[in-house]
Amino acid sequence: MKNPSRLFLLLFTTCAALSASAQEPQAFDRLTFHAAPKPLAEEAKTSGWPRVLGPADDATSPETHLLQTWPPEGPKTVWEVAMGEGYNSPAISGDHCLIFHALDGKETLECLHRETGKRFWSHAYPISYQDRYGFGNGPRGSPVIANGVVITFGVTAELHAVDLKTGKPLWKQDLRAKFHVPQDFFGAGGSPLILDGRVIVNVGGKKAPIDDSEGLRDRKERLAEAGVSVAAFDLKTGDVVWTIEDAWGASYASPIPAKLHGQTKMLIYAGGESDPAIGGLMCIDPKSGKLHDKFPWRDDEYIQATGTSPVVIPDKNRAFITTAYPKGRPLGGVMVEYDAEFKAKEVWQSKKLGVHWMNPVYHEGHLYAIDGETEPKSRLVCVNAATGAEVWTQKIEWDDAELGRQTGRAKPVRLSILRASLLKADGAFLCLGEVGSLHWLDLSPAGAKVLAQAQPFYALNTWSLPALSHGLLYVRQQTKDLMQKTGERVICLDLRGE
Template structure:
């Protein structure tokens, strides 16, 4: 998803190391990156973490994966993991550990035993590298930010970290791009892209997670006079190529795919602009050559393209929820494109649709009460069914308890272990069965009662990581990163 510096010096005390600081250059301004625990190779106790219980051992023969990038290792919210818990305990899923986190909607990224969380604490954007299994901290890097969300939702980063080649890349809400050493947290290079490319702040700050492709980092920078998409050398940060000159930045991540035997990247661009413009670009990641563009954007100025493209062989699905809805595009062998169908009633807000057999399943709508689960035929775009899963929860009240209607609403779908995992907007987790016959709930639990649970869940080695982005509705728990044991056990 789910948005002029003055010279300054910040000092951070490291345990047993005194004060550590180093200078960096952002454009023409001098800045200092504070590295509180950078350089450590062994995880240390994390004062922000509460450890609850060790997870069950992985079942014999379980397939596990890393989660190094937004939407998972295959960039489509489909996971190869197996032997997961099929039913939820009556008392609910017990967390393995939890960490008090700052503001932001960025999902964590995981490679091996390292989890990277990107969030805002106070007036700093913070990168935490943690032990994935228990939340202990390897290192923390922080730098100042003054970003303010004009709509008051959240002042933290929207872009998830991406990990590759022993490095981690973060892209903050103000357009500051950093390359850090995954082992130590050392800053390798950095750029202020919003300043350098005269970029647009967009409705909710910068929000399009970068993509590691080959030796480059591909980004929807959306410069006013181009480029729309840019590739930067992973090792040095130097610009390799720029492409496109019209559409602005979106909140959708670039998606890689091999189509007709050739590697391509699909970018769904388009953010704040008047008139509203944007659409799908197909690019050659080797040189930035644009094969085709497909304009697709709602006509309302107050909208953005935020759902990442879904690549289905030689077809690409794109969707937005402020008027145009969804469309399926056919990519020909000569890399021209034509629309196969359009459905204005199948529009994703920032969620990713998932294909199952000959059908697509997704969440249509932009508000909590009009967000519905929908199934359409992949060949025609014809709607097969529409449902709004709801149920009653008994919740605390000033005197006693009361019943409250809850539902999945603006939820995220994850296809894994032969079923679909659904993370609801108010912190519910469900196993669901999605077929052309309809929606069926298999199991449900309430992880935590909190709104804006819009960050997609992350799954690695049988552990499920979920962002609680706002305070708890009843007990006021702070925003947290939660780690749950989803392993089936022996």
């Protein structure tokens, strides 16, 4: 043997790498395990949930053989994990479930076992952030997974890449420092898009730093200045691949891939804090960073935060964007169509479809969504995607006797789904209500029919889309339960059917 020490080092390194990649998840103090899920049906189709709107970026899942008839107490809880602050969704790849939140002054990314909730690893770093409107100090963007890498974009605009199996930090970029990203209304909040080995972010940077202590008038004017609006980073190294300089800032929506005229493009509904408010739909080539088109769609009112990502209409070269702002006279939604040069032209617009943050779901020629900026004005609507005509509107409401008893009332409490989220799967729609209700809905141009209903918790501000993978539903509870008094948590529910 010519070099035994070199051989020993090679063997040691290999064994260490194998050990790190095959580490066993461990129980921890914030985990409560309830019961193992049922086995998957033999013919069930399954999928991961690698990003905020699911595997197809449209709030749909290809999963089948899901449980659509529930007992009175609802689907069984598999496990739950107490969490810190944040408004986002888990991401799932293989056996790994990623959660991202602010805990004890640190933005914390944790990798849990999909079926047990046990933890593989945790990655955390300190942040200093105070929400100006009191809506929590945690991240708004959700984890994104691709090619064995987890990407997070935190509330202070830190972009991190972590190895999925080991939790080892790979690289990071402080976009606030690098591109002078202002705090904006609720901090940084859009989820990145990973496409063709690039991490694409609606950055919303400026030419120079903006001091939060500046006078409001000066600050508003500075926020309308140009800077790096969108940037792409190499997934492996974190190096900047391309940037787009523009005055349109960063919204709370996420970039979406779109097949237009046979080519893959990227759509971003951009627009951050500025006065007058500017922004709209960008069409970008993800490889070169070429900005094909800007379609303005924003009122000039100062206070408005865009949270709904574009909805791509398959095989039509069309996309829909929507906002519930400005208050009292919403701009609503607009359908655009792209020509062969990737320039957008308005097809129709409607003030009857103004969505606050949930993503409309396209299904068989129609859009299903929650219209309305505030809880009292919210309504479930069906709109013809070809014409923009409203087909129907319906409120999903019910009387809750148990909540009435627990709150000392003589009569049941009238509840509603309010500003709910919709997720299409297995031929129906899962609906997560704003106060923690869960429903299976049959939605069609004929109307909305409730197939099943449960109440996993009673908690306000249930604003994040659930994640669905391998027959398990992962739901974020973002405020204290009104009855059980449990705090913020993520709950894994068993939806596996026969």
